Amino acid sequence: MCEERKNHSHNTVRIGPIEFDVPIVQAALSGYSDLPMRRLARRYGAVYTLNEVVLDKVVIQKGRKRSQILSVTDDDHPVGGQLMGSNPEQFGPAAYEMAQAGYDVIDINFGCPVKKVLGRCRGGFLLSQPTAALDIVRRVFDAVQETHPVTVKMRRGMDDSAESERNFFEILDGAFAIGVSAVTVHGRTVAQRYIGASQWTFLSKVKQHVGDKVILGSGDLFSAEACMRMIQETGVDGVTVARGCIGNPWVFQQIRDLLAGREPASPTLSEQHHAILCHWRYAIECHGEAAAVRKTRTHAIKYASHHPEPIRVRDAFVGARNAADFQAVLDAWYSSSGYSSSNDRVGEETVR
Ligand SMILES: Cc1cc2nc3c(=O)[nH]c(=O)nc-3n(C[C@H](O)[C@H](O)[C@H](O)COP(=O)(O)O)c2cc1C
Known part of the structure; x- marks a missing residue:
């Protein structure tokens, strides 16, 4: 209760x-x-x-x-x-x-x-x-x-x-x-x-x-x-x-x-997916694809701690060397969350 x-x-x-x-x-x-x-x-x-x-x-x-x-x-x-x-x-x-x-x-x-x-x-x-x-x-x-x-x-x-x-x-x-x-x-x-x-x-x-x-x-x-x-x-x-x-x-x-006196909620897998995807897209926009991999990886390693399989997801992000690898980690570990990384509209989703 x-x-x-x-x-x-x-x-x-x-x-x-x-x-x-x-x-x-x-x-x-x-x-x-x-x-x-x-x-x-x-x-x-x-x-x-x-x-x-x-x-x-x-x-x-x-x-x-x-x-x-x-x-x-x-x-x-x-x-x-x-x-x-x-x-x-x-x-x-x-x-x-x-x-x-x-x-x-x-x-x-x-x-x-x-x-x-x-x-x-x-x-x-x-x-x-x-x-x-x-x-x-x-x-x-x-x-x-x-x-x-x-x-x-x-x-x-x-x-x-x-x-x-x-x-x-x-x-x-x-x-x-x-x-x-x-x-x-x-x-x-x-x-x-x-x-x-x-x-x-x-x-x-x-x-x-x-x-x-x-x-x-x-x-x-x-x-x-x-x-x-x-x-x-x-x-x-x-x-x-x-x-x-x-x-x-x-x-x-x-x-x-x-x-506000409300019970704080933990992020669902779908919310985690969305946040990492936004972060990743913003990083590409700001830093270019190569730097975005390096910069987002340091954050993604921390985002992984919210995933039900934190160690395996963290290790997967650590191993991501390029944009395709990074996307593959997202698809493999977060795609069941209902967000499609290919058609997601960053910035237009409302936050919980
Ligand atoms: C990796 C890292 C980078 C930091 N960079 C800055 C910085 O640029 N400017 C600053 O005032 N404090 C910086 N800090 C200090 C933090 O803003 C904060 O004061 C400190 O981490 C204590 O808070 P915490 O124990 O909740 O992390 C940094 C801390 C860490 C761990």
């Missing part, structure tokens, strides 16, 4: 002029959150999505990567563009370019824990340098403030030391004083990378500290129930789903269901 669920009241969330009816965001995910993934997330209920992090210098220097980053499509809104770098002087011009290109929000990355990134004084490294970090926030803010909201993404510090926590709050308070519209906090330290849990009690502390300023929470959001729990336990204004939405765009609808 279905458990009776309470309708959870929640406030709308604002990031500058953008208002969200429900506080569920698709996080920035390097190597994943490209246009196809963002389209799927939005289609299944995410209110706001972020592009993967990009280097300020890549946005400024002419090149193929730059034009790809600066191509924002009409159906991809609201979308956040996230910048990372080490030279404060480059951030302003890069933020301006991204705003002009059509990103709705400019987000600054003070969280990336990758060794090479830290070695180049970028990302999470800046959590140990409050003056430089706030110089960056100020420059980005000055460059786009008239037209665009600015946000910051932070881990809870470099490490567990008291100095690290002091630096965190100096940057947090300084960023809000400059005028940022929201801060996303991932409850792990940079030193922790992904080992161990995200400390949600830290998120409660941050939210209590900032009062009515907008805090989005991040870390260990692997299910709709976890997202609800984070909102209820920590008081954050919204959640940014990261690893938990790779190959799982349904999580956004499921959070909506929980918020």
Whole structure:
């Protein structure tokens, strides 16, 4: 028997002029959150999505990567563009370019824990340098403030030391004083990378500290129930789903269901087929067939976990080397779902 669920009241969330009816965001995910993934997330209920992090210098220097980053499509809104770098002087011009290109929000990355990134004084490294970090926030803010909201993404510090926590709050308070519209906090330290849990009690502390300023929470959001729990336990204004939405765009609808007091449903095989097919077609449209195989495979491996034969389907996707292989996996494992991959009309189906 279905458990009776309470309708959870929640406030709308604002990031500058953008208002969200429900506080569920698709996080920035390097190597994943490209246009196809963002389209799927939005289609299944995410209110706001972020592009993967990009280097300020890549946005400024002419090149193929730059034009790809600066191509924002009409159906991809609201979308956040996230910048990372080490030279404060480059951030302003890069933020301006991204705003002009059509990103709705400019987000600054003070969280990336990758060794090479830290070695180049970028990302999470800046959590140990409050003056430089706030110089960056100020420059980005000055460059786009008239037209665009600015946000910051932070881990809870470099490490567990008291100095690290002091630096965190100096940057947090300084960023809000400059005028940022929201801060996303991932409850792990940079030193922790992904080992161990995200400390949600830290998120409660941050939210209590900032009062009515907008805090989005991040870390260990692997299910709709976890997202609800984070909102209820920590008081954050919204959640940014990261690893938990790779190959799982349904999580956004499921959070909506929980918020509305409905029982969340798992995707049927037919819904799985449709989502992967949409993702695949979008990837071909965005990246061309060869790159689409490589890029969609990383998502398909995760989509496979919803299939009744998860290991065999995952292995089949891993072995797909070209478009024909990929299509064959879909036909072999999902065709009984009632979707015909040859005549499916991507984008015209309604979501559950
Ligand atoms: C593969 C991968 C790529 C990521 N890329 C970014 C990124 O580009 N920008 C960013 O701010 N965070 C990035 N993150 C961090 C996530 O947005 C999120 O904060 C983190 O994964 C914690 O959430 P989770 O435990 O629910 O996955 C990335 C995480 C992973 C696993």
